[in-house]
Amino acid sequence: MTHTTTIAAKRGGLALAKKAAAAGAVALAVASLQPVSAAHAADARVIGGKPAAQNEFPFMVHLSMGCGGALYKKDIVLTAAHCMDGSGNNTRITVTAGVADLNSAGAIKVKSTKVKVAPGYDGVGKDWALIKLAKPIDRPTLKIATTTKYNRGTFTIAGWGDVREGAGTGTTKLQKADVPFVSDRACKWHYGNRLVPKQELCAGYASGGIDTCQGDSGGPMFRKDDAGKWIQVGIVSWGDGCARSGVPGVYTEVSTFAKDIAKAASTL
Numbered sequence: 001m002t003h004t005t006t007i008a009a010k011r012g013g014l015a016l017a018k019k020a021a022a023a024g025a026v027a028l029a030v031a032s033l034q035p036v037s038a039a040h041a042a043d044a045r046v047i048g049g050k051p052a053a054q055n056e057f058p059f060m061v062h063l064s065m066g067c068g069g070a071l072y073k074k075d076i077v078l079t080a081a082h083c084m085d086g087s088g089n090n091t092r093i094t095v096t097a098g099v100a101d102l103n104s105a106g107a108i109k110v111k112s113t114k115v116k117v118a119p120g121y122d123g124v125g126k127d128w129a130l131i132k133l134a135k136p137i138d139r140p141t142l143k144i145a146t147t148t149k150y151n152r153g154t155f156t157i158a159g160w161g162d163v164r165e166g167a168g169t170g171t172t173k174l175q176k177a178d179v180p181f182v183s184d185r186a187c188k189w190h191y192g193n194r195l196v197p198k199q200e201l202c203a204g205y206a207s208g209g210i211d212t213c214q215g216d217s218g219g220p221m222f223r224k225d226d227a228g229k230w231i232q233v234g235i236v237s238w239g240d241g242c243a244r245s246g247v248p249g250v251y252t253e254v255s256t257f258a259k260d261i262a263k264a265a266s267t268l
Contacts, residue, residue, distance in 0.1 A: 046157050046158060046159050046161065046163070046175040046177045046210075046212050046213065046216060047164060047165070047177075047209070047211050047212075047213050047242050048177050048209045048210030048211060049157070049158075049163075049175040049176050049177030049210065050175065050176065050177070051100070051174065051176075052100050052173075052174040052175065052176040053100065054099065054100045055100075057100075057158050057174070057176070058140045059071045059141055059220070060097070061077055061095050061096060061097045061137075062095070062096040062097075062102060062160050063079065063083065063093055063094075063095060063096075063131075063218065064092075064095075064096075065093065066170060066215050066217075067216075068158075068159045068216055068217065068219030068220075069095070069131065069218045069219060069220075070219070070220040070222075071137060071139055071140070071142060072141060072144065072261070072265060073136075073265060074136035074137055074138065074141060075133045075135065075136040075137070076130055076265050076268060077130065078130060078142075078220070078232070078235065079128075079129050079130075079217075079218030080127050080128065080129060080217045080218035080237055080252065081117045081118050081121040081126065081127045081128055081129040082127055082217065082237070082238070083129065083218045085115075086117055087115055087116050087117045088114065089113065090112050090113070090114060090115040091111055091112060091113060092112065093111070093112035093115075095109070095111075095131065095133060095137070096108065096109050097110070097137045098137070098139060100173065101172055101173050101174070102172040102173075103172045108137055108139070110133045110134055110135055111134045112131050112132065112133060112134070113132045113133065113134050114132040114268055115131055115132070116129060116130045116132075116264045116268060118257065119260070119264075125196035125199035125252075126199060126252075127238070127252045128235055128254075128257055130261065130268060132268040142220055142222065142230060142232050143225075143229065143230070143231050143232065144231070144232045144254050144255075144261065145232060145255040145258065146255055146259075148255050150225060150231055150233050150255075151201055151253065151255060152181050153180070153223060154178050154179070154180050154223065155178065155179055155180075155221045155222065155223050156176060156177070156178055156222055156223060157178075157179055157203075157211075157212050157219070157221050157249075158174055158176040159175060159212055159215065159219040159236065160172065160173075160215060160216070161175075161212060161215030161217070161219075162215055162242065163213070164213070165213060165243065165244075166214075166242075167213075167214075168214065170214075177211075179204050179211070179221075179249065180203060180205065181202075181203055182248040183202075184197045184201075186202075186248075187202035187248050187250070190246060190247055198253060199252070199253055199257075200237065200250050200251065200252060200253055201233070201234055201250075201251055202248040202249065202250055202251070203221065203249055203251060204249050206245065206246055208243045208245040208246070208247065210243060211239070211242050211243035211244075212239075212242070212249050213242035213243070214242065216236045217236050217237070219235070219236045220232040220234070220236075221235070221236065221251045222234075232254055233251075233253075233254055234252060235252035235254060237250050237251050237252045238250050
């Protein structure tokens with residue numbers, strides 16, 4: 001996610017400065033978003049999370065430029081466009097999988113061969129990209145949402161990014177947390193027209209304290225489907241700062257781009 005200490009694009013890639021929201025927007029958002037519970041506050045690190053167990057999210061991958069991602073196929077990673085330098089042949093990215101602690105033994109490391117950035121991506125919306133791997137990673141993949149059915153409720157976020165705003169160091173241990181859905185209307189009370197409805201969705205607590213942060217970019221936001229299986233509904237994209245009061249995180253709305261992602265994957 002491209003996070004900054006002011007107003008800009010989020011969480012670990014190319015920063016895109018944008019206009020600040022109107023005065024009073026934060027107060028409106030705080031009044032309307034779900035308040036953080038005492039239990040969540042106690043857990044408060046992703047920011048506001050706690051360490052994930054080994055193999056808890058086996059589809060998670062870490063990218064060498066300091067972003068996250070998920071296995072869309074065993075040889076393709078779904079991540080954020082703002083983590084990439086563009087489409088084309090690319091052997092510079094090292095993808096690490098198979099471990100929650102990046103320093104532990106047993107890490108699987110595979111190089112990239114190609115990158116496909118969302119067609120028409122210009123820094124606003126459409127924040128998704130695919131990485132083709134030099135060889136398959138024998139780990140479970142993460143199904144993506146193809147309809148808006150699961151774009152509500154409580155979502156899980158995970159990543160190796162900063163555990164406090166401005167830290168700039170990330171963490172070697174995968175962190176996880178849960179965040180509630182925030183409607184476009186409530187999210188716009190802070191972000192105004194910077195939010196791109198139907199391409200982006202929001203999640204977070206009015207009180208802040210739990211959020212993705214710098215270095216979590218490209219990682220999945222996911223929940224359980226009706227069969228009790230994980231399904232990806234978002235990609236960590238951007239926001240203002242990390243875990244601030246009244247400031248939700250903004251995520252790429254995966255279901256909007258499901259057909260485009262599938263089409264792009266078929267060409268890699």
